[in-house]
Amino acid sequence: MEIVIALSSLIAGVAAGWFINSTIAKKRLLKRGSAIIRQAEQEAEAIKKEKILQAKEKFLELKDQHEKAVSQREKKIQETELKTREKEARVNAQLEEVNRKEKELARKLEQIERQTEALERKNQEVEKLRQQQIHQLQVISGLTAEEAKAQLIETLKDEAKSQAAVYIQNTLEEAKMTAAQEARKVVIKTIQRIGTEVAIENAVSVFNIDNEEVKGRIIGREGRNIRALEAATGVEIIVDDTPDAIILSCFDPIRREIARLSLHRLVTDGRIHPARIEEVVAKVTKQIEDEIAEIGKRTVIDLGIHGLHPELVKIVGRMKYRSSYGQNLLQHSREVAYLSAVMAAELGLNPKIAKRAGLLHDIGKVPMEETDLPHALLGMQWAEKYGEKPDVCNAIGAHHDEIEMTSIYSPIIQVCDAISGARPGARRQVMESYLQRLKDLENLAMSYEGVTKAYAIQAGRELRVMVESEKISDARSQELSFELSQRIQNEMTYPGQVKVTVIRETRAVNIAR
Structure with missing residues (x-):
């Protein structure tokens, strides 16, 4: 752009010089124009070289970028080809495995078919033998298989029906006639023929002493004797203000008996000290063990x-x-x-x-x-x-x-x-629980409307209920008896059985004057 401007100025100057018609000025202008042209050419050449260098640098930069892009694409293509070859190898291996299994299955199927054919041939042979045997039996008996089967079934049916009918009839008749009677007879005879004494054992035994001085000797100095006796026997010994008595408390009756006998020996002998206590307890324990064995022997001999x-x-x-x-x-x-x-x-x-x-x-x-x-x-x-x-x-x-x-x-x-x-008297009941059970029976009966009185009698084995005839009908009396028996059975705990008797009576009272 500067060159163009300079040339324009030069041309203008030249034109002016021509008009001025001045030779000197023309020459100067020509020199100046030549200098400007040379300068412009030099600048143009420099600019050209600079642009060429820039163009080369840009070309090299674009070439490097292109080569990098091409290299990356080639690398991706190579990776893709590698993965494809791996997949192809796996697919080929799986295909080979499938082909191998198909061949193996075909071979097994062929074996199965051969075995099936052999089994069918054997079945045919067995069936042929069975038919031959049936034919021989038919020839011998003169009956066909169906006829023989039908005849046998009919014979067995008739025989079974006859025997079953006779057996059922005899059983029913015998049961009806003798079942209740025989059952009562067995139970009554058994109870009548057996009568034994029943001993009630407690968890506490009482050891009687002659005087109160013995208590001090049993306790010993600082309680050594009583501690040694309790340790040796496993029984709690209670020495209190109870006159002429020492209490032995233990749930094990054998230990309690050992302690009682040991105390008796120690008091009789008079020597009461820890060493003597251990000796006596050991001897009494051996004695009780021998006595237990003797009791067992006598029992099995008696029976x-x-x-x-x-x-x-x-x-x-x-x-x-x-x-x-x-x-x-x-x-x-x-x-x-x-x-x-x-x-x-x-x-x-x-x-x-x-x-x-x-x-x-x-x-x-x-x-x-x-x-x-x-x-x-x-x-x-x-x-x-x-x-x-x-x-x-x-x-x-x-x-x-x-x-x-x-x-x-x-x-x-x-x-x-x-x-x-x-049986009554066999087992001990606590008085409080016994009375409570009788009271519960009576309260249960009194909870019904129309009941006037209820009595638990025969040690709680029978409940008699008195009802008002105006409020309770005969049919309702039956229902009340059943309801009470069911409630007693479901709600209460009792030994044996409880008989429920509902009494309804109508009284007609008149006075003769």
């Missing part, structure tokens, strides 16, 4: 039971010092043994097995050590351990329904156990 394991004999002897609901366990077991033998004999069973099971049914109540098992299952385990027969073991384990009854003797033992425990 006529033979072959009982010595350990079971000892357990039977230990039952003398145990009680259940206030009922001596040995006496209870003897009762059950007698009852079971009588009932088994009445039913035509072996009374010896029943007597054996009856004696042993509660041996689980005298464990040598603490256990979580119910006494019936523990007794069954001991019986199995010491070689008792399965019938006896099942009767022991099932008499409280812990296991299923599989022996005919099991229900007999269960029933006889209930008879021995439920």
